Amino acid sequence: MGFTEKIQSPKDMKHLEGEIPVNYLYTVGVAGERFLREIKENAKILGVRCKKCNLVHLPPRTYCERCFEQLDEWVELANEGQVETFTVCHFDLDGNRLAKPDILAVVKLKGANGSIIHRIQETHDRDIYIGMTVEAVFRERKDRVGSILDIAFFRPPAR
Amino acid sequence: MSVKIKEYPGTPIREEDLKQGKVLSVSYQPKAKYIWSVGVAIGRYLAELKNGRIIGRQCDKCGRIVIPPRMFCEWCFRPNDRWIILKDSGVVNTFSVSHISADATRIKEPLIPAVIQIDGTTEAGILHLIGEADPKRVEFGMRVQALWKPPQERKGSIMDIRYFRPVER
Numbered sequence: 001m002g003f004t005e006k007i008q009s010p011k012d013m014k015h016l017e018g019e020i021p022v023n024y025l026y027t028v029g030v031a032g033e034r035f036l037r038e039i040k041e042n043a044k045i046l047g048v049r050c051k052k053c054n055l056v057h058l059p060p061r062t063y064c065e066r067c068f069e070q071l072d073e074w075v076e077l078a079n080e081g082q083v084e085t086f087t088v089c090h091f092d093l094d095g096n097r098l099a100k101p102d103i104l105a106v107v108k109l110k111g112a113n114g115s116i117i118h119r120i121q122e123t124h125d126r127d128i129y130i131g132m133t134v135e136a137v138f139r140e141r142k143d144r145v146g147s148i149l150d151i152a153f154f155r156p157p158a159r
Numbered sequence: 160m161s162v163k164i165k166e167y168p169g170t171p172i173r174e175e176d177l178k179q180g181k182v183l184s185v186s187y188q189p190k191a192k193y194i195w196s197v198g199v200a201i202g203r204y205l206a207e208l209k210n211g212r213i214i215g216r217q218c219d220k221c222g223r224i225v226i227p228p229r230m231f232c233e234w235c236f237r238p239n240d241r242w243i244i245l246k247d248s249g250v251v252n253t254f255s256v257s258h259i260s261a262d263a264t265r266i267k268e269p270l271i272p273a274v275i276q277i278d279g280t281t282e283a284g285i286l287h288l289i290g291e292a293d294p295k296r297v298e299f300g301m302r303v304q305a306l307w308k309p310p311q312e313r314k315g316s317i318m319d320i321r322y323f324r325p326v327e328r
Contacts (some may be wrong), residue, residue, distance in 0.1 A: 011194065014202040014315075020191035028183045036183050095275055146183045 031060040056112035079136040081109035122155035200228040209315040247305035249277040290322030
């Protein structure tokens, strides 16, 4: 094999294949539990305010990482917020081209200092911009399972 | 629990809590697939194992023969020079007696993984299994010889050698 030859696929060479079994289960924790249950039961997004620094944490946590204060003042947030940043995905996780691009965005909800990462739909990827107002669209009550995907997506509100 | 701490802080949960959906959780199984291209030296090494031969690489500067082979002498910092067909016998450099298998289940017949220094080489060796031996009587420096699988069963793998067994003297 000369220096100029280039192998595109590792399978063209003598190779060994393997698969490492990896399993994981992540429990959402005390604050995550209340946050997701509220979305599931009441279609409401909660944040938690720090009494000391006044920061409203989203997603909620049990303590403030700035002042180490225990957090227990839960506040209901608006279902509306602004696009902090976004990306348009044309490929899925396995590298296959998507029929329709997926828009992922960091959405800062009104009344919160933090943001959540979610999908944006019902808009064209050319029309989205940083600072755009978007609202949460929840799944039907019967389809909600206590996951962040109980919010189906965010979309620009009808004016 | 210790004398000072009666109960650890935190929120205890049990497996049933997860199964019954009392506790929200996220589970995921990433596909950790991989392909390892064996390269020039290991490629030839595995091909020769299929032929029933053990092959190493020799460096002309230091004279050392390395096995498993590589195309570079890390002592002299230069490409090494030639292929050397080696004998399929050697001595036990170190060994262990394992009563559990790779998934930590207890096994009846203990496995004896060992590093076997192949005759003609001067250091370390290859990792393999010792068979047909009483675990209590395996010792460092014991002479062993490869027991090969029949040619039709060989796949170009280190397991084309079934195991190494003691040589009667």
